Amino acid sequence: MRIETYRVPGHFDGRxxxxxxxxxxxxxxEYVMTLQKLDVSGSDLFSPLYASYSxxxxxxxxxxxxxxxxxVRTDADGTRRLGCDATPLLHRAxxxxxxxxxxxxxxxxxxVPISGGVRQTFYSTLDRANRRFTPARIVEVPDSYEFGCAxxxxxxxxxxxxxxxxxxxxxxxxxxxxGVMRCEFDGETLRYKGMSNELYINVPRGLYEGxxxxxxxxxxxxxxxxxxxxxxxxxxxxxxxxxxxxxxxDGEVLENYNTQQHWLELGGGLYLVYTRRAGNxxxxxxxxxxxxxxxVDPDTMxxxxxxxxxxxxxxxxxLGNFGVTMVDENHALITAAEWMQPKGCEKYxxxxxxxxxxxxxx
Numbered sequence: 001m002r003i004e005t006y007r008v009p010g011h012f013d014g015r016x017x018x019x020x021x022x023x024x025x026x027x028x029x030e031y032v033m034t035l036q037k038l039d040v041s042g043s044d045l046f047s048p049l050y051a052s053y054s055x056x057x058x059x060x061x062x063x064x065x066x067x068x069x070x071x072v073r074t075d076a077d078g079t080r081r082l083g084c085d086a087t088p089l090l091h092r093a094x095x096x097x098x099x100x101x102x103x104x105x106x107x108x109x110x111x112v113p114i115s116g117g118v119r120q121t122f123y124s125t126l127d128r129a130n131r132r133f134t135p136a137r138i139v140e141v142p143d144s145y146e147f148g149c150a151x152x153x154x155x156x157x158x159x160x161x162x163x164x165x166x167x168x169x170x171x172x173x174x175x176x177x178x179g180v181m182r183c184e185f186d187g188e189t190l191r192y193k194g195m196s197n198e199l200y201i202n203v204p205r206g207l208y209e210g211x212x213x214x215x216x217x218x219x220x221x222x223x224x225x226x227x228x229x230x231x232x233x234x235x236x237x238x239x240x241x242x243x244x245x246x247x248x249x250d251g252e253v254l255e256n257y258n259t260q261q262h263w264l265e266l267g268g269g270l271y272l273v274y275t276r277r278a279g280n281x282x283x284x285x286x287x288x289x290x291x292x293x294x295x296v297d298p299d300t301m302x303x304x305x306x307x308x309x310x311x312x313x314x315x316x317x318x319l320g321n322f323g324v325t326m327v328d329e330n331h332a333l334i335t336a337a338e339w340m341q342p343k344g345c346e347k348y349x350x351x352x353x354x355x356x357x358x359x360x361x362x
Contacts, residue, residue: 001266001309001359001360001361001362002359002360002362003311003357003358003359003360004059004357004358004360005312005355005356005357005358006058006059006060006061006355006356006357006358007353007354007355007356008021008033008035008052008061008064008335008337008354008355008356009052009061009062009063009064009354010337010338010351010352010353010354011037011064011352012338012340012346012351012352014040015039015040015041016037016038016039016040016047017037017038017040017337017338017339017340017352018035018036018037018038018050018064018337018352018354019035019036019037019038019046019321019337019339020034020035020036020046020084020085020086020153020321020337021033021034021035021322021323021335021336021337021354021355022034022035022086022087022088022322022323022325022335023058023088023323023325023333023335023356024088024089024090024097024325025058025090025325025326025327025333026090026097026126026128027090029054029055029056029057029058030053030054030055031053031054031057031058031061031333032051032052032053032088032097032126033051033052033053033054033061033064033088033335033354033356034049034050034051034067034086034087034088034099034133035049035050035051035052035064035337035354036048036049036050036084037050038339038340038341039111040340040341040343041111042111042112043111043112043113044084044104044112044113045106045111045112046082046084046104047066047082048066048067048068048069048070048071048072048082048083049066049067049068049069049070049083049086049099049133050064050065050066050067051064051065051067051131051133052064052065053131054356058327058333058356058358059356061356067132067133068132068133068135069083069099069124069132069133069134069135069136070082070083070101070122070124070135070136077108078107078108079105079106079107079108079114080105080106080108081103081104081105081106082103082104083101083102083103083104083122083136084101084102084103084104084152085101085102085104085151085152085153085321086099086100086101086122086152087099087100087101087151087153087154087155087156087323088126089156089158089164089325091158091162091164091185091187092158093158093162093185094162094185094186094187095187096125096126096185096187096188097125097126097128098123098124098125098126098164098185098190099123099124099125099126099133100121100122100123100151100154100156100164100166100190101121101122101151101152102119102120102121102122102150102151102152103119103120103122103138103150104117104119105117116171118146118147118148119148119150119152119169120138120139120141120148120149120150121138121139121141121149121150121151121166121168121181122136122137122138122139123136123137123139123190124136124137125187125188137189137190139181139183139190139191139192140191140192141181141192142192145170147171148169148170148171149168149169149170149181150168150169151166151167151168151169151181152169152208152209153209153260153321154166154167154168154209154210154211154212155167155211155212155213155262155263155324156212157212157213157214157237159182159237162184162185163182163183163184163185163193164182164183164184164185164190165180165181165182165183165212165237166180166181166182166183166212167179167180167181167209167210167211167212167221168180168181168195168210169207169208169209169210170198172198172200172206175200175204175205175206176200176205176206176207176208177198177199177200177206177207178198178199178200178206178207178208178210178221178223179195179196179197179198179199180195180196180210180212180219180221180237180238180240181194181195181196182194182195182196182237182238194238196234196237196238196239196240197238197239197240199221199223199232199240199242199243200243201225201230201243203225203226203227204226204227205225205226206225207223207224207225207230207243208223208224208225209223209224209260210222210223210224211260211261211262211263212237212263213263213265213270214237215263215265215270215298216298217235218233218234218235218298219233219234219235219236219237219240220232220233220234220263220270221233221234221240222246222260222261222262222263222272223243224258224259224260224261225257225258226257226258227257227258228245228246228253228254228256228257229245229246229254229256229257229259229261229274230243230244230245230246231243231244231246231301232244233301244301246261246272246274246303247302247303248302248303248304248305249297249300249302249303249304249305250305251302254274254276254303255276255277255278255287256274256275256276257277257286257287258286259274259275259286259287259288259320260320260321260322261273261274262274262322262323262324263324264293264324264326264332264334264359265326265329265332266329266330266331266332266359266360266361267329267330267361267362268329269295269296269361270295270296270298271293271294271295271296272293272294272296272303273291273292273293273311273322273324273334274291274292274293274294275287275288275289275290275291275292275319275320276292278290278292281314283316283345283348284314284316284317284318284345285318285339285341285342285345286318286320288318288319288320288339289312289313289314289315289316289317289318289319289320290310290311290312290313290314290319291310291311291312291319291322291334291336292308292309292310292311293308293309293310293311293334293359294307294308294309295307311334311357311359312334312336312355312357314348315338315348315349315350315351315353316345316346316347316348316349316350317338317339317340317341317345317346317348317350317352318338318339318341318345319336319337319338319339320339321336321337321339322334322335322336322337323335323336327358329361330360330361330362331358331359331360331361332358332359333356333357333358333359334355334356334357334359335354335355335356335357336354336355336357337352337353337354337355338350338351338352338353338354340352
């Protein structure tokens with residue numbers, strides 16, 4: 001296995017930093033990465049979308065620039081709304097790059113999102129010629145999801161018929177269940193077609209920020225939970241089994257908690273990228289750095305401990321809101337921006353860097 005690490009022009013001026021760095025390969029040596037600025041004086045206080053581009057195989061990247069995909073919308077009462085937690089994907093059936101995330105709202109004068117607010121799934125497409133995303137649109141869903149149906153920080157999949165399979169969080173009784181939403185996409189409009197069974201556990205905040213992949217004959221869904229990371233296996237993307245804890249091959253539970261995990265396929269093998277308690281990272285918020293990668297045994301769905309490596313280093317800042325995209329069967333890209341909270345994390349060496357880490361099977 002070979003790893004090459006590059007840096008995207010970063011930003012940290014003591015007030016703002018880039019976060020939510022996620023990218024996709026759009027053909028040849030071309031890549032696009034989306035990010036947002038975070039105001040560190042608040043909590044999840046985001047700017048509208050920024051975008052960066054690479055034309056040399058993801059080695060050098062342009063300075064991130066504001067993009068109008070989801071500009072701030074202000075309600076009559078002063079509530080501010082925008083999109084966040086987005087992931088881009090190349091839809092091969094149409095050759096279109098689609099960006100999916102969810103809405104977030106802030107009450108006037110507040111620096112934290114409105115608690116319990118309805119979050120919806122938004123999408124936008126890339127105008128490649130002008131290197132701009134189109135104005136965001138909301139996915140229309142059945143009334144049964146009136147309290148929210150939102151994808152965020154997720155990996156989603158294009159099915160063989162061109163449908164998009166998108167993990168979504170669904171509010172249920174003050175917590176969250178996760179389902180996989182099936183949508184038709186014609187290159188312009190994303191249309192709801194159906195929903196899988198919902199997955200839920202009776203642990204604070206339930207299951208959310210799911211990531212989906214297909215490996216062999218099975219559909220795999222990895223899930224964030226406040227106490228421990230979980231996963232589920234389905235024979236189809238409409239029917240998943242009971243959520244299970246991530247474990248090592250010796251049966252010990254993986255010490256990942258309250259942080260997303262993502263899939264990576266490489267050289268015919270299945271891998272998981274994640275954060276965890278490591279004994280030497282107690283100074284990092286929720287132990288969200290470094291980023292680790294381990295091979296998954298597809299027969300037991302356990303992590304092979306001896307395969308674990310660090311793919312993005314820990315320098316005090318958290319890295320938990322990261323992205324993984326497949327370039328081809330032997331090449332993947334991991335993107336992560338140093339989230340410069342809490343105050344003082346820079347004393348360990350972090351400076352708001354955004355990492356672009358290429359992982360090769362050779």
